Every structure is written in structure tokens, then in C-alpha cells.
Amino acid sequence: MRINMIGLKALPPQYSGFETAADEISRRLVELGHQVVFYNRKGLSTHRGDDYHGVRLVTLPTIQTKNLSTIVHSFLATLHVLFHPVDVVHYFITGTTLFAFLPRLAGMKVVCSVDGTDWQRAKWSWPARTYLRLSERIAVWFCNALIADSREVQEYYREKYHSETKLITYGIRESNGVGGEWLERLNLSPQDYVLFVGRLVPENCVHHLVAAFEQVRTDKKLVIVGDDPWGKEYISRLKSTRDPRIIFTGGIYGDGYVALQKNAYMFVLPDEVGGTHPALVEAMGFGNCVLVNDTPSNLEVVADAGYSYRGSENELGLRRQLQRLLDTPSLVVEARQKAGEHAKTHYSWQHVVLEHERLYRSLLGTQKDTSASRAWERKGML
Secondary structure (H helix, E strand, O other): OEEEEEOOOOOOOOOOHHHHHHHHHHHHHHHOOOEEEEEEEOOOOOOOOOEEOOEEEEEEOOOOOOOOHHHHHHHHHHHHHHOOOOOEEEEEOHHHHHHOHHHHHOOOEEEEEOOOOHHHOOOOOHHHHHHHHHHHHHHHHHOOEEEEOOHHHHHHHHHHHOOOOEEOOOOOOOOOOOOHHHHHHOOOOOOOEEEEEOOOOHHHOHHHHHHHHOOOOOOOEEEEEOOOOOOHHHHHHHHOOOOOOEEEEEOOOHHHHHHHHHHOOEEEEOOOOOOOOHHHHHHHHOOOOEEEEOOHHHHHHHOOOOEEEOHHHHHHHHHHHHHHHHHOHHHHHHHHHHHHHHHHHHOOHHHHHHHHHHHHHHHHOOOOOOHHHHHHHHHOOO
């Protein structure tokens, strides 16, 4: 199949969990024999050339503003699609689907991976929120299929739009290295820090995490990994903390990211907006004890293999659970084992890629799996 992916910033992934998912999915679809094109935004990728592990990268310009960057780039990518033979156009996030009717009118199948209720994110102005709410309806109208990453998101689309979505979550990566050189570079020791990974945006509630950690009694550090190109004012407020235990690293990817995940004492996710966070899934896959805000999506991922706190209590509830887990290492050790086993059972990139392939084939009317797909299932190759 010929599959084009639109709506994200760039490969290799450096900006969000959606980029990481697109990276894993696109490369493995190529391994299964499909042709995949991914649209990069100009200036956001450090990769040289237009070939990325068999995925063809097409770099297009855009307007560098928070509200227009994604829309303009998606429009140009959609125009590019119309002049090339494509079977499936896969948009990421509903805000990119304004022009999805064009490839559909051209006879292509259109899919969108929806991102929870994106309009709830505090970073958006009211015109942007209005558009994003409209974009959900646009995605329902114009797309042949929608992909949700959690049951909470599935239920939202079912209740609000009477629209069914395909549930496909995320996978976990495996790594044998321990990444000691990365810890030395950041002056860290194994099991001596609490970890957060994600975009530094208000809806991820990093301010609650900073405020809570400032009040806990511990010699451990808090390592905050992430950035946001449009959130300089918010990030500046976060970094104004006077607690020397709190370290901001900016974005770290690849081996450095893996090293931080594998050596953390525990992983904390205080977000308040629905949808599955890939970093949470990966934290469990690396055998981390996880502590999350008790949103339905987070509890769905964690199940009985981690800890939660009442998000309604903000930093108070978070501080209490942090202190408890910092004071009781035996709880953390037990949770690590449960998390690793749970993730390996429920989150596999092999399964994720095969589910995408089957969805594409069902839309095209070619239900039969390829020989490579069948081999993957038989041998567990990924």
C-alpha cells in the first residue's frame, strides 16, 4: 500500500509522543513492504536527505506561528498528496483534517488519529479552541476511519458525535543498554531521581509537580524532560523555582531518553487532558514505578500496575503520594515488576502496526494480510 502521513512536525521524532508513534509505525510498515511518505516541517528536522529507514521524507514550509503552523503545513501536504498516487492518507490530530475532503474526493482513503479533546488545552486562544472543536466534527465528516488511543476517547466520540473509532494504543521499546554516560553528563545516579517526560504545557500540570516536589522531604532529584516552542512564558515560570533538586533538561531523545527512563526511581505524569501518553506506556515498559493523575485515560493504562492521586487535589494530593513512595522503596520495587509485566502483555509495537495495516486494508477492501504480516504474528518479529 502507498500511505502518506500528515500533521506532525518531523521525523526523527523530537517533539511529542505522536511523532514517536509515527516513527515506530512508519518504519515497520516499510518493513512489511509498504511505501510510506511522511511530511516534515521545514527547519524542524536534523535528518539529512529524504530517506529515513525506508520512509520517504517530504519537507514543506509553513508559517511559524502557534495557531497557523499546523494548518498551513497540512494544507500544503494535502496539495502534494493530490498530485501523487496514494492509497491511504493518515492525518494525525483532528486539527489537521480541515482539507481531508480533498483526498477523499480524489478517491483516497482518509484516516485520522484523534488526540483526545485537544481544544481543552490551555495553550490555545479562544479562536483556536473554537476551530479545534469544529475540527473534531470535520474529522468525523471527512475521514473514512478514526483511531483513538484510549477507551475514554472512544466513548467521547461515541457520545458526542455518534461515531465509532478504532482503538489502537501504543507500544513499548526495548533496550539492553543502561546509558551510564548520559547519567554522568547530567550528574545523576541510578534510582536517585524522579522523572517527568512530556511537553511543558499547562495541561500537563508540570507546575503542580514542581510545587509538590518543592514540599517533599527527600535527597532525590526531580528531572523534567521536555520543552515547547510556544510556551516560553510558562517554561520561564517553571524554571523560576529555587529548589536546587529540580533539573530541567530540555528535550532528550534516543539513547539519552532511554537511559533516563531505565534508571529513574519512579515516573510521574500529572497531566489533566484525556488520551494515552506514550511516555507513560514506555515508562511502564522500562519497568518504572508510575504515579499518575487519576484521569480515566491514565487509569486505563496503569490498571493495577501503578499508583495514582486525585487530580482534583492538585499538588496536595500529588505531594502526599510522592512522599509516600519516596519513603517506602518496597512499594516502588513491587510496582516496577507489575508495570513491566503489564506493559509487555498489553503494549506491543508489533500489534500496533498490524492493527494499522489491517485498518488500511479493510478500507481498501483488501482484507488479506501479507506474508510478512503473518510471519510477524507467528514469530513475534519486531
